[in-house]
Amino acid sequence: MPKNLEVNKKSSAHGVILAGGAGTRLWPLSTPDCPKQFLKLFSEFSLIEETLKRLQLCQLDSLWIVAAQSHKTLFKKYLPAFDLGQILLEPQAKNTAAALVWAAMEVSRQDPEALMAVFPADHYIPDQDQKHFIKNLEKAFQLAKEKNALVTFGIPPDHASTAYGYLEVGQVQEGYAHLKSFHEKPEAKRARQYLETGHYYWNSGMFVWKAKVFLEEFAKHHSESYDLFKKFSEGTLSLEELYETLPSISVDYAVMEKASLVLMVPADFGWSDVGGFKALDEILPKDQEGNAKKGKGFFLDAKHNLAINQGNKPLVLFGVEDLVVVDSEEATLVMPKDKLKEIKSLQEALKKIKD
Numbered sequence: 001m002p003k004n005l006e007v008n009k010k011s012s013a014h015g016v017i018l019a020g021g022a023g024t025r026l027w028p029l030s031t032p033d034c035p036k037q038f039l040k041l042f043s044e045f046s047l048i049e050e051t052l053k054r055l056q057l058c059q060l061d062s063l064w065i066v067a068a069q070s071h072k073t074l075f076k077k078y079l080p081a082f083d084l085g086q087i088l089l090e091p092q093a094k095n096t097a098a099a100l101v102w103a104a105m106e107v108s109r110q111d112p113e114a115l116m117a118v119f120p121a122d123h124y125i126p127d128q129d130q131k132h133f134i135k136n137l138e139k140a141f142q143l144a145k146e147k148n149a150l151v152t153f154g155i156p157p158d159h160a161s162t163a164y165g166y167l168e169v170g171q172v173q174e175g176y177a178h179l180k181s182f183h184e185k186p187e188a189k190r191a192r193q194y195l196e197t198g199h200y201y202w203n204s205g206m207f208v209w210k211a212k213v214f215l216e217e218f219a220k221h222h223s224e225s226y227d228l229f230k231k232f233s234e235g236t237l238s239l240e241e242l243y244e245t246l247p248s249i250s251v252d253y254a255v256m257e258k259a260s261l262v263l264m265v266p267a268d269f270g271w272s273d274v275g276g277f278k279a280l281d282e283i284l285p286k287d288q289e290g291n292a293k294k295g296k297g298f299f300l301d302a303k304h305n306l307a308i309n310q311g312n313k314p315l316v317l318f319g320v321e322d323l324v325v326v327d328s329e330e331a332t333l334v335m336p337k338d339k340l341k342e343i344k345s346l347q348e349a350l351k352k353i354k355d
Contacts, residue, residue: 012058012059012111012115013059013062013114013116014062014063014107014211015055015063015116015117015119016064016065016103016117016118017051017052017064017065017118017119017121018066018096018100018118018119018121019065019067019071019121020067020071020090020099021035021120021121023035023122024343025276025277025343026039026274026280027330027331027333027343027347028326028331028333029041029310029328029330031328031330035071035074037121038078041124041274041280042124042283043127046078047124047274048121050125051120051121051123054119054133061086062114063086064106064107065086065087065088065121066087066100067087067088067089067090068089068092068093069091071089072084072087072089088102088106091243092244094243094246095249095250095251096205096252097251098225098243098248101215101218101226103118104214104215105211105233108212111211113210114210114211114212115144115210115211116208116209116214117140117141117208118208119206120206120273122274123271123272123273124273124274124279124283125269125270125271126269129268129269130269132267132268132269136265136267139176139265140153140208143176143265144210144213145210147261147263149209149213149263150255150262151176151208152203152256152264153204153264153266154167154177154201154202154265154267155201155203155267156201156202157195157202159195160188160192160195161191161202162186162191163185164203164273165185165252166186166191166194166201166202166203167179167181167182167200167203168180168181168182168194175265176263176266177264178263178264179262179264182203182257201266204273205273207251207256217255217258218255221255222254225246225247228242228246229242276340276343277306277324277343278337278340280306280308281337289302289303290305291303291305291307291317292306293308293315294309295311296309296311297309297316298315298316298317299317300317301318301319302317302318302321304321304322304337305317305320305321305322305325306324307325308324308325308328309327310327310329311328315327322336322337323335323337324337324340
């Protein structure tokens, strides 16, 4: 770990990667047998490998992954070099609060003064922005250490998106701002209002804090759940019993919206949560007609299409516009871009047909 991130001799930086998602909006690329975090979408590395690469500034034995028990064999297959002892396997999904409390307790067990950086496994940050990412991460570590704050990263919006939650902040000074409130994904009119004020940022779902400060805040607002975690830590409650009892709640609702001091660092790096094919279409390079592809594909008299091909035979798109065409081992998907928001409904309909 670089010297400028060694905050003191008794404290270390731990990286925690949230990797429990199913990636349903990227079907048929993302499947239960290979969810999107294990896919190689932009380079020779999968999304989770790219996340681990970004966090190599943390010591290798200070990297943690929280994932589903059902994905255990996937980690053996796709991340064989990663220590399984550093993977926390949840028996059932209980949203991000439970995952991060468990991770914070494990981190604190190793180092009571540890700093903890949290990143989802399926985000995209361009390689050329790595130095900006590290700069922002250094700032977040500094704030968490010196101010005992919970720190989040805000993405400066470049359009009035309705796909993200928003962070409302005060004036940005010295590279950070005090967080005023969280806002759910807005309707288009409200999103435009947020954009015009200049005081709203997209909620990235990335965080930095002292593990013990985070646990103190969780205990303050959710004492019953915290007591259950303590029983699990002491060995008087099994992991299955713990997760059977815990409520399903996000870390934003459980802690961030209630915490004593939450600060935001505005991101200086490019970012996408790779939430679906729209994100892929925005990230992948385009030809002169606005077509994007991954794998073998050809466009003839075609405009603004996205072609993803996992096979050896080329995809040929001729005389069409605004289509998403995906050929994978799971299925072949052809749909207009303006129907992408309905892909979950499509999956539900296909499941009923199969059943």
